Amino acid sequence: DAKTTQPTSMDCAEGRAANLPCNHSTISGNEYVYWYRQIHSQGPQYIIHGLKNNETNEMASLIITEDRKSSTLILPHATLRDTAVYYCIVSPEGVYNQGGKLIFGQGTELSVKP
Amino acid sequence: SQTIHQWPATLVQPVGSPLSLECTVEGTSNPNLYWYRQAAGRGLQLLFYSVGIGQISSEVPQNLSASRPQDRQFILSSKKLLLSDSGFYLCAWGRGVGHEQYFGPGTRLTVT
Numbered sequence: 670d671a672k673t674t675q676p677t678s679m680d681c682a683e684g685r686a687a688n689l690p691c692n693h694s695t696i697s698g699n700e701y702v703y704w705y706r707q708i709h710s711q712g713p714q715y716i717i718h719g720l721k722n723n724e725t726n727e728m729a730s731l732i733i734t735e736d737r738k739s740s741t742l743i744l745p746h747a748t749l750r751d752t753a754v755y756y757c758i759v760s761p762e763g764v765y766n767q768g769g770k771l772i773f774g775q776g777t778e779l780s781v782k783p
Numbered sequence: 784s785q786t787i788h789q790w791p792a793t794l795v796q797p798v799g800s801p802l803s804l805e806c807t808v809e810g811t812s813n814p815n816l817y818w819y820r821q822a823a824g825r826g827l828q829l830l831f832y833s834v835g836i837g838q839i840s841s842e843v844p845q846n847l848s849a850s851r852p853q854d855r856q857f858i859l860s861s862k863k864l865l866l867s868d869s870g871f872y873l874c875a876w877g878r879g880v881g882h883e884q885y886f887g888p889g890t891r892l893t894v895t
Contacts, residue, residue, distance in 0.1 A: 705884075712873045712886025713827065754847075770794040770842075771884060773819075 672696070673757045678778040681751075689777050691757030695740045699761045700734060704742045706753040713756065713773070716742065739778065741772040747781045754778050785810035787875050789887035796894055802847075802861040804890050806874030808863040809855065814876040815859040817884065818849055833857060869894045 674692040678684040685776040693702065703718040706747055717731045719740075724731045744751055756776040786809045808814055818830040824830060829842045831849035839849050846865060848879040850858045857874055871891050 704882075707827075710871075710889075712875070712889050713884075715883045715885065718883070770817075770829060770832060772829065775826045 672759045672772070673774055675755075675757050675774065675777045677775070678780070680780050680782055681744075681747045683749060683783050684746055687747040687751065687779060687781065689742040689744075689755050689757075689779065690739065691742070692702070692739045693759045696759050697739050697761065700759045701761070702731065702740050703760060704729070704731065704738075705756045705757040705758065705771075705773070706751075707756070707776070708750075708753045716755075746781075749757055749781050749783065752779060752781045784800065785876070785885065787874060787876055787885060787887040789872075789890055791890060793887065793891045794893070795828075796864050796892065798866055798894055799863050802859070802864050802868070802892070804859040804872055804874075806857040806859075806887055807855055808876045810877065811855070811878070813854060814878065816851060817875040817877070818857065818859050818871040819886075821873065823870070827873065831859070864894045866894050868892065 672693060701718050701720050704716040705713040706716055707713040716728050717726055719731045719733055731740060733740045754776040756773050758771050760771055788807050789797055795811060815834050817832045819827045820830055821827050830847060831840050831841055833851045836851055836854055837885050869892055871889050873883040873889045874887040
């Protein structure tokens with residue numbers, strides 16, 4: 670069952686902000702939003718996660734709407750090395766999800782162009 | 784720091800042959816361990832996960848099996864490979880609380 674909806678592909682100019690949307694209208698109160706990315710022929714890489722509040726780290730910012738039904742991952746200054754498939758995942762944490770399982774969807778293929 | 788190893792990096796096997804892929808983690812104890820498969824042009828599919836030695840949960844019924852003989856060792860096996868087993872196999876580890884998972888370099892398996 671698809672819990673998230675993402676655009677299949679997006680383009681972004683190098684140096685500009687990349688804004689990747691994700692819809693998760695059926696998210697439950699105990700579910701977090703996680704973002705991963707996968708560069709071609711490599712394993713996925715954890716980016717960021719959040720529950721209600723906006724989050725920022727050295728890689729990206731995560732903006733979650735007040736109703737938590739959608740979120741946006743922001744790469745503030747995209748580079749060519751940010752070209753990858755970006756996965757938005759919702760998953761409960763702790764006792765609600767023994768084993769910490771992640772269910773990956775199809776993701777968004779982001780192409781950063783010079 | 785923690786590192787995760789997978790081998791081999793690439794593998795070509797005939798249909799009906801056995802399979803053994805190994806994954807080991809260094810620098811952490813009692814990790815959760817995961818096996819994923821990615822078919823060409825497709826998303827990642829969770830195959831197995833383990834929360835401790837000898838504890839294996841299967842997500843998708845198929846001709847693959849997994850074992851965890853040691854705390855930081857996770858093995859993916861098959862007695863007889865099918866053409867549909869071709870794909871990119873990824874091992875990952877996590878701390879169990881939360882879903883930050885760290886992936887290995889993967890094994891690209893081609894069944895001929």
